[in-house]
Amino acid sequence: MDVEFVEFVIPNDPRFVDQWNFNQVRIPTAWDSATGVGVTVAVLDTGVSPGPDLACRAFVAPFDTFTGFAGMDAVRDLRGHGTHVTGTIAQCTDNAQGFAGTARDATIMPVRVLDDTGTGTSQRVANGILHAVENGADVINLSLGFDCFGESWPTCGDYAVDMEIEAAVAAGVVIVAAAGNDGFDHLSYPANHPLVIAVGASDATGTNTDYSSGGTGLDLLAPGGQTLRGELIYQETVPDDGTLNHGYFGKIGTSMAAPHVSGIVAMMLEHNPSLSPLKVRCTLIDTVEDVGAPGWDPYSGWGEVRADTAVTHRGEFFTDVTTEWFEPDLSVVVNDGIVDGFKDCTFRPESDVTRAQSVKLLVVALDEAGIEAPQQIFTDVPGTAWSAGFIQRGYEAGWVTGYEDGTFRPGVPITRIDLAVFATKAMGYEPIDADVPPFPDVSTDDWFHAWLTSAKVNGVIHGHGDGTFRPSVPVTRAQAVTILYNMLYPEQ
Ligand SMILES: [Ca+2]
Numbered sequence: 001m002d003v004e005f006v007e008f009v010i011p012n013d014p015r016f017v018d019q020w021n022f023n024q025v026r027i028p029t030a031w032d033s034a035t036g037v038g039v040t041v042a043v044l045d046t047g048v049s050p051g052p053d054l055a056c057r058a059f060v061a062p063f064d065t066f067t068g069f070a071g072m073d074a075v076r077d078l079r080g081h082g083t084h085v086t087g088t089i090a091q092c093t094d095n096a097q098g099f100a101g102t103a104r105d106a107t108i109m110p111v112r113v114l115d116d117t118g119t120g121t122s123q124r125v126a127n128g129i130l131h132a133v134e135n136g137a138d139v140i141n142l143s144l145g146f147d148c149f150g151e152s153w154p155t156c157g158d159y160a161v162d163m164e165i166e167a168a169v170a171a172g173v174v175i176v177a178a179a180g181n182d183g184f185d186h187l188s189y190p191a192n193h194p195l196v197i198a199v200g201a202s203d204a205t206g207t208n209t210d211y212s213s214g215g216t217g218l219d220l221l222a223p224g225g226q227t228l229r230g231e232l233i234y235q236e237t238v239p240d241d242g243t244l245n246h247g248y249f250g251k252i253g254t255s256m257a258a259p260h261v262s263g264i265v266a267m268m269l270e271h272n273p274s275l276s277p278l279k280v281r282c283t284l285i286d287t288v289e290d291v292g293a294p295g296w297d298p299y300s301g302w303g304e305v306r307a308d309t310a311v312t313h314r315g316e317f318f319t320d321v322t323t324e325w326f327e328p329d330l331s332v333v334v335n336d337g338i339v340d341g342f343k344d345c346t347f348r349p350e351s352d353v354t355r356a357q358s359v360k361l362l363v364v365a366l367d368e369a370g371i372e373a374p375q376q377i378f379t380d381v382p383g384t385a386w387s388a389g390f391i392q393r394g395y396e397a398g399w400v401t402g403y404e405d406g407t408f409r410p411g412v413p414i415t416r417i418d419l420a421v422f423a424t425k426a427m428g429y430e431p432i433d434a435d436v437p438p439f440p441d442v443s444t445d446d447w448f449h450a451w452l453t454s455a456k457v458n459g460v461i462h463g464h465g466d467g468t469f470r471p472s473v474p475v476t477r478a479q480a481v482t483i484l485y486n487m488l489y490p491e492q
């Protein structure tokens, strides 16, 4: 058999050999799939002073929240923090100079929210997030925060910044923040905000460093380095003496860890632009290398980030779905946008599906939408109910039916037979009369037998392993996924 061999591409940046952190989290491998083309990362920091190894980079909408001025002069970085962070995200790469960057073709939006002492106010950060969203940022990197001293969000938080975070994520912008460097068991703010991806720091062993803050809400680790063994994060930046003399500086901290993740997110969004902030976070935590205690733990979150699997993975898997029997079906219907998981990145495959939820799934699976301003059709589904538009859509198409007493019973778990009949009718299949029942545990006298026969013949449903159908048993979310998959992709 002929096998094609390919060269392993190593960028020609001379100092790439010092970037242990890049190989550790598989960034060069991820470059085979994406490099951040067309994706904008806003760096809310001390500004950016581009040196020779950022000369290739495109910068958009630079803005100083202190003066309100725009332009690269306004965001000049005299401290070297924001420039270093920017280097990790998008240093010019394979240019025979200096170091490499993670999302080596991303666009950077420098927003100065910290002054030359590295200090800013919550109003600056809030204004910076607003500026980033209004100017088209896809990702916001926050290598900043304040210590929470044992408090959790929202006790440890800020109202103005919370408002802008929520608006940004609602607009589809992914926010990544440093966990904090105090080594406490509580994250700093805003890493502790539930909508923000919280990044702790690992060293060259891949496990958490002693300075990296952890606790509830920690999502994952990325390399932040440590000084004891000289495992620093190197990029080109300026010293903090105001001279603007560019050089190569090694730094450590969760501030250095977060931009790895921001760069990886930029590559993920190039590879799959439809990923929502929730799917980005779920994909990141589902593709980590688990380190420390098995599963999520307060020191390392879900584990250390892996750029290659995060980028190529399509966000279809959930933390409670591993090698279940329905996973291939699930990945298809999730990527089709028909079903989604929950905000905690679980899918809850064994939970019931209600009748109202089933109708919505079928409407979405048919690539249709709910009717706007729906009327009341069933006595127990007012026009204001979230499901009313979906139920009216299915009712008018002739596949949603209720009960003889005029109710629909939207909150009741749907039975296997009701979902099979809805799905078969929704697909436009005709009932099939047969002399024998389609399954041994149903009868030709059952009201549904012609529909169930059609469902079986058309591949919408299959029986259990023992040949039975069990028509009155409630449908789990896992089973609903399989029915949707069979409906859309019947075996021929
Ligand atoms: Ca370079």
Ligand SMILES: [Ca+2]
Pocket (backbone or CB within 6 Å): 290, 291, 292, 293, 294, 295, 296, 297, 300, 301, 302, 303
């Ligand atoms: Ca772990």
